[in-house]
Amino acid sequence: MTDVVILGLGYVGLPLAQEAVRAGASVCGYDVNEAIVASLNACRSHVDDLADSDIAEMRAGGFTATTDEAHIASAATAVICVPTPLSEDGGPDLAAVKAATRTIARNLRPGMLVILESTTYPGTTDEVVRPLLESSGLRAGVDFHLAFSPERIDPGNEKFGPRNTPKVVGGHSAACADRAVEFYGRFVDTVVRTKGTREAEMAKLLENTYRHVNIALVNEMARFCNQLGIDLWDVIRAASSKPFGFQAFYPGPGVGGHCIPIDPNYLSHNVRSKLGYPFRFVELAQEINATMPEYVARRAQDILNDSGLAVSGSSILLLGVTYKPDIADQRESPAVPLARLLQGQGAKLSYHDPYVEHWNCFDGGVPRVDDLSSAIAEADLVILVQSHGVYDADRLAGQARRFFDTRGVTKGPDVYRL
Numbered sequence: 055m056t057d058v059v060i061l062g063l064g065y066v067g068l069p070l071a072q073e074a075v076r077a078g079a080s081v082c083g084y085d086v087n088e089a090i091v092a093s094l095n096a097c098r099s100h101v102d103d104l105a106d107s108d109i110a111e112m113r114a115g116g117f118t119a120t121t122d123e124a125h126i127a128s129a130a131t132a133v134i135c136v137p138t139p140l141s142e143d144g145g146p147d148l149a150a151v152k153a154a155t156r157t158i159a160r161n162l163r164p165g166m167l168v169i170l171e172s173t174t175y176p177g178t179t180d181e182v183v184r185p186l187l188e189s190s191g192l193r194a195g196v197d198f199h200l201a202f203s204p205e206r207i208d209p210g211n212e213k214f215g216p217r218n219t220p221k222v223v224g225g226h227s228a229a230c231a232d233r234a235v236e237f238y239g240r241f242v243d244t245v246v247r248t249k250g251t252r253e254a255e256m257a258k259l260l261e262n263t264y265r266h267v268n269i270a271l272v273n274e275m276a277r278f279c280n281q282l283g284i285d286l287w288d289v290i291r292a293a294s295s296k297p298f299g300f301q302a303f304y305p306g307p308g309v310g311g312h313c314i315p316i317d318p319n320y321l322s323h324n325v326r327s328k329l330g331y332p333f334r335f336v337e338l339a340q341e342i343n344a345t346m347p348e349y350v351a352r353r354a355q356d357i358l359n360d361s362g363l364a365v366s367g368s369s370i371l372l373l374g375v376t377y378k379p380d381i382a383d384q385r386e387s388p389a390v391p392l393a394r395l396l397q398g399q400g401a402k403l404s405y406h407d408p409y410v411e412h413w414n415c416f417d418g419g420v421p422r423v424d425d426l427s428s429a430i431a432e433a434d435l436v437i438l439v440q441s442h443g444v445y446d447a448d449r450l451a452g453q454a455r456r457f458f459d460t461r462g463v464t465k466g467p468d469v470y471r472l
């Protein structure tokens with residue numbers, strides 16, 4: 055008997071598997087990607103937060119990865135951690151969630167606990183997952199347990215990991231919630247219970263919408279503060295001295311990652327399709343954040359123009375192309391639309407990123423520079439897109455002909471800031 059089988063061994067599923075193994079549980083990982091399964095069984099990690107040595111430790115603790123769904127039938131708990139990308143109509147594409155749920159349904163046994171962790175719109179657990187599981191003939195809350203628990207993992211965060219980040223749990227019934235709380239309680243310090251699965255689903259979307267909207271607020275302010283000659287980063291620093299009622303958010307070249315630019319759309323799509331009216335905050339935030347790369351490209355054009363240069367024919371070096379500092383994850387990085395815009399205007403683009411060997415941003419790609427110092431000195435314009443910790447931005451700015459800091463990390467006077 056396996057304690058838990060985790061379906062989907064990516065950024066969410068693997069750290070969960072690691073915590074469960076560390077807590078002494080017997081853990082099996084199920085994934086449809088054979089290459090990922092083979093590399094994990096060979097102790098190779100493919101996510102930022104886990105090193106090869108972590109996978110080796112998990113393997114020594116009994117963890118195995120498999121593409122064989124028969125292993126699910128012998129598990130006490132099955133957790134779904136598969137992707138929910140945006141579909142063409144703006145809602146979540148639930149194809150992987152449905153496929154994983156059907157896989158569990160074929161192997162469902164009485165007494166099993168099934169938990170959905172993938173981010174989705176409120177109602178998914180009850181309206182999509184439950185009927186698929188019940189097609190097995192077993193009933194949720196009677197024959198098996200069902201719960202939703204959103205994943206809050208913050209890749210690269212050294213302070214908060216799966217153990218000390220409180221886990222929200224909503225059950226299909228009180229008994230389902232009890233089972234899920236007991237399950238997570240074995241390896242998460244704090245478990246927070248909601249009334250039902252919809253409240254847990256909505257809690258995740260509130261968290262991410264809150265970030266999305268507040269980032270949009272400072273991004274919009276960045277545009278007019280620049281025109282008014284006000285340093286917004288200094289403004290935020292001053293406002294942050296208020297010990298209550300204010301949380302700092304920072305402007306940037308756009309919002310990236312798998313969650314913040316995507317999840318709030320699940321909610322606005324859901325509100326529109328179920329209730330027929332828009333969720334205006336999300337739609338406005340989406341519009342502002344999605345046009346930040348355009349704003350940065352326009353500012354780059356202005357900066358070159360100040361020196362009598364055009365974007366066309368100018369050499370532009372992009373520093374940092376991942377969506378967050380100090381990790382390799384490039385998903386939804388605003389560096390991609392920015393590069394596309396500049397390339398479309400005829401710029402001679404190159405990039406540097408200590409975490410990205412090959413940047414497959416679009417057909418033809420952008421060449422990587424290895425010798426950072428000479429590339430900086432030679433470029434007509436250097437744009438700091440992502441401020442990785444290894445970049446000493448003020449020193450790099452001092453070597454550049456023109457330096458555009460989109461992250462507000464430089465202190466010197468001779469830089470252009472967002």
Ligand SMILES: NC(=O)c1ccc[n+]([C@@H]2O[C@H](COP(=O)([O-])OP(=O)(O)OC[C@H]3O[C@@H](n4cnc5c(N)ncnc54)[C@H](O)[C@@H]3O)[C@@H](O)[C@H]2O)c1
Pocket residue numbers: 061062063064065066067084085086087090135136137138150151153154157171172173174205206207208209312313
């Ligand atoms: N990455 C994050 O920081 C983060 C944070 C919070 C929530 N989430 C949410 O968690 C979910 C998973 O995200 P992720 O970042 O771990 O994705 P990921 O792409 O890193 O990993 C998902 C894995 O699921 C596998 N998979 C796809 N279909 C499958 C199926 N039918 N059965 C079994 N495995 C299958 C894929 O092969 C892949 O290995 C998404 O809903 C996401 O929105 C992600």
